[in-house]
Amino acid sequence: MAEYPDDLRFLASHEWARLEEDGLVTVGISDFAQEELGDVVFVELPELDAELAARSEAGVVESVKAASDIYAPVSGTVVAINEALEDAPETVNDSPYDDGWFFRISPTDPAELDGLLSAEDYRRHCEEESH
């Protein structure tokens, strides 16, 4: 069964966002998303210092089944990217909420996080989608 950690916020398009103690927001794709995609073979990350608007395209994740856009959950500047995914995209499957993170944003307005789905709402969304 897919995991839906309580401390995360989600987009219906399957990205998660975590507000870190230093005020940055870490972004990745959910456990449900990596299961649906199957083996991830390629990840395209945003560029460092890129200014992203909330819900704008921030990258691409590709599996043997499909290629999907990754959207930014909140607006802000990209301050870190997980370069390890370029050589080891399978990390997204192995550890979607930890080592498989995609990028970190310095958010323009952290309150935007409150507009995202809670873990419980997102879980319900996924269960609906898979039926």
Added chain:
Amino acid sequence: MLIFDHSSKGRGATAQFGPPMEPASDLPAEHLRSSPAGLPEVSELQVVRHFTNLSRRNFSIDTQFYPLGSCTMKYNPRGAHRAASQPGFLNRHPLAPEAQSQGFLACLWELQEYLKDVTGMKAVSLTPMAGAQGEFAGVAMIRAYHQRNGDDGRTEILIPDAAHGTNPATAVMCGFKVREVPVTREGDVDINALRAAVGPQTAGLMMTNPSTCGVFERRIQEIAGVVHEAGGLLYYDGANLNAILGQVKPGDMGFDVLHMNLHKTFATPHGGGGPGSGPVGVGQRLIDFLPTPVVGREPGPRFRWLDEQDIPHTIGRLSAFMGNAGILLRAYAYARLLGRDGMYRVGRYATLNANYMARQLEKKGFTLAYPDRRATHEFIITLAKENRELGVSAMDFAKRLLDYGFHAPTTYFPLLIPECLLIEPTETECREEIDRFIEAMGAILEEARTDPDLVRGSPYTMPVKRLDDVKAARDLDLALIDPRPAP
């Protein structure tokens, strides 16, 4: 085994050699090669055997049922091939003067007229070399149209989220931003979301109708109204034209521009068997922007190329000559073989076959993705339940079908439907073949219930077994290295 592995120094197929030629005397010395070309040295029999054996590994429409959804793998009639292979066509030089090409030009002009007729458009250019180039030409015309009207603020193309991946790719290639429009659970475009998405930034909407969900868009005229009122144009992706051929015309639905895949709808070879062909058709507003050349007809009749002189606002040329001329001739012959009455039957039988197969598979216990909708020329089953309960995925079903002697349907597309197979029987399969496929699917479902490992381990009868597609995608290695030692 590569043909190079059969090579042995000094061997050759002497019976195939032409008369000896004089060495080229007028080439500068620095352009002449100093060592022989790296060609395999093999006998005629070795060549024949090598390629005959390779061809026997093919899964092709000539050998097996090929229900690859969204690809319209119908039979390519030999008569069309023969007609296009007449010496007068084969030996015509692409730069031959018009006076010596009247027969060729007349065929292309008539093909333009037929395509106008079946699509309800005002003009057609045959020149795009494939579906993707046809799409590019179509959206480039939309762009040119807005530019010519000084309407520079139209930066967005709307695309339903069920679309083929080529649609957003085309829009981006033409410099547009893509905005997705959601599709409802019944497979229609969400009209309220569309209303909310259109505006002065809307350049156009790209749509496939019937959509990749295998259903006809019921509110197409309302959709056309919404987009036109906002000042945008409607693009019709002809991928699924086979479903409606002779029944309803994109021009009547309100589309301003479309491309056709002659290699699907007009039965020319594809899927590795031949080059594509993606003619574009336009309504009144885009006639001035058609890609050149187009064939014109003058009194006499006399046929001639129309170029930049005749179509001054053209988006230009897409290839050196006239698209894939040999494919256009095959499509022309196919249209003539069908005739007007035959053209009407294509869509009907393609649809009948798909609906029959969908209902029979439902009776076998499969889940249709849109059970309440009539299928068009193709339909979707979802194996999400089988995957969840039996651990047998859509890919496992697809691989097992190979053992039963069928090409697999399209897998995992459209992306909206989990664990799906998109199945398109086409009109050229007979009832017995369709029944055989239904029986095979039923047998595999039974295997999945009683012996799931059997299905998961398939195929067993192919030259290669289950491929490691993850490794293939992660460690791309496409270069052929000449295995022989350097001379």
